[in-house]
Amino acid sequence: MSREKDMVALMRLLQFTDSTFPVGTFSFSNSLETASFENIVTDAASLEAFTRAQSHQAAYSDGVAAIHTHRAFLKKDYDTCREMDRYLIMFKMNSEARLMIQRMGKKLAELAVRLFDNGMIEQWLGDIKSGETPGTYPVAQGMTFAAAGIGERELFCSHQYGIINMVLSAALRCVKVSHYDTQLILEKLAGEIPALYEEASKMQPGDMNAFYPELDILASLHEKGNMRMFMN
Numbered sequence: 001m002s003r004e005k006d007m008v009a010l011m012r013l014l015q016f017t018d019s020t021f022p023v024g025t026f027s028f029s030n031s032l033e034t035a036s037f038e039n040i041v042t043d044a045a046s047l048e049a050f051t052r053a054q055s056h057q058a059a060y061s062d063g064v065a066a067i068h069t070h071r072a073f074l075k076k077d078y079d080t081c082r083e084m085d086r087y088l089i090m091f092k093m094n095s096e097a098r099l100m101i102q103r104m105g106k107k108l109a110e111l112a113v114r115l116f117d118n119g120m121i122e123q124w125l126g127d128i129k130s131g132e133t134p135g136t137y138p139v140a141q142g143m144t145f146a147a148a149g150i151g152e153r154e155l156f157c158s159h160q161y162g163i164i165n166m167v168l169s170a171a172l173r174c175v176k177v178s179h180y181d182t183q184l185i186l187e188k189l190a191g192e193i194p195a196l197y198e199e200a201s202k203m204q205p206g207d208m209n210a211f212y213p214e215l216d217i218l219a220s221l222h223e224k225g226n227m228r229m230f231m232n
Contacts, residue, residue, distance in 0.1 A: 005149060012148040016141075017158040019165055023107040023137070029170035030054050030163070031096075031218035036174045038221070040214075044181040048188065051167045053212050055189055058163045059156075059196040061091045061210040062101070062138040064203045066159050069142025070152045078120050081143060082133050084205065089134040091210050094219040101137040108140040116147040156197045164189055 015021065032050065035041040041050045065088040072080035092098045109125040112118075121143055128135035138159060145155040168182040 009149045009151075009154075013145075013150050013154050013158060016144065016148070016150075017161055019169065022111070023104045029174070030100075030167050031215055032167050032170045033174055034218045034221045036171075038218070040218070041171075041175055043175075044177050044185065047168075047171050047175055047177055047181070048185045051164055051171075051185055052189060052192075053215060054167055055160060055164055055192070056196070057210050057212045057215060059160065059200050060203065061208050062088065062136075062163075063156055063159055063196070063200045064205065064208045065136070066138040066142040066145075066155055067152050067201055068205060069139045070146045070155055073120065073143045073146040076120065078123065081120070081124065081139060082127070084142070085133045085136050085139045087205050087208065088136045088138060091208060093216045096219045097216075098134075102134055105135040105137040105140040108137060108144055109135060112140065112144040112147065116144075118147050121147060152201070153197060156200065157193055160189075160193050160196065 031054075032041060035050055041047050065084045069081050069084045072078075072084070088101070089098060092101065106125075106128050109121065109128055112121045113125050124133065124135070124140075124143065127133040141155060141159055145152075145158070150158075164186060168186060171177055171182060172179060
């Protein structure tokens with residue numbers, strides 16, 4: 001039975017991590033469109049550095065929130081899940097980032113209530129719709145993965161893959177790189193995930209940080225810019 005449960009959990013992990021999972025990841029570039037327009041990201045080397053910065057910023061904020069939500073959900077601690085939602089939305093300095101994680105979070109919550117018979121997820125979706133809680137995507141991931149029987153390490157890997165793949169997929173549309181370049185970058189960054197998890201998993205909510213000012217400046221420029229390949 002344990003092996004069967006592991007296989008089901010693996011299938012669900014692949015389902016939730018798939019780039020075609022319908023939560024709208026393809027609509028956003030995580031500021032890459034502006035970075036390309038401003039000639040900050042122009043080739044594979046600068047794309048790797050940019051993607052690594054996005055990965056680290058997400059690990060120490062979104063990743064920490066997702067891990068604590070996962071732990072709280074398993075303890076049936078709904079208040080902590082709500083608290084992580086509130087913490088996380090305060091970390092998003094620009095409206096584009098807030099729009100992205102709230103839109104994707106609500107979509108995942110709407111899917112999760114159909115996939116799993118769980119009162120906490122239903123309550124959370126209700127609170128999102130009533131405006132009682134922001135409904136951020138990493139918190140939605142933490143709750144959904146816990147409901148699916150997927151562990152927090154796998155959750156963190158899936159979250160990191162989503163961030164990295166979002167940027168690299170967008171790069172194929174707006175940076176002069178090939179799919180060979182993007183896959184090599186993905187392979188390099190994958191090797192850094194275990195160390196990021198070891199740090200993030202030991203952090204408390206009060207330790208969360210997201211100090212990558214260049215990324216926030218690029219996002220603010222994208223909000224007011226004329227680039228329209230990705231949502232702003």
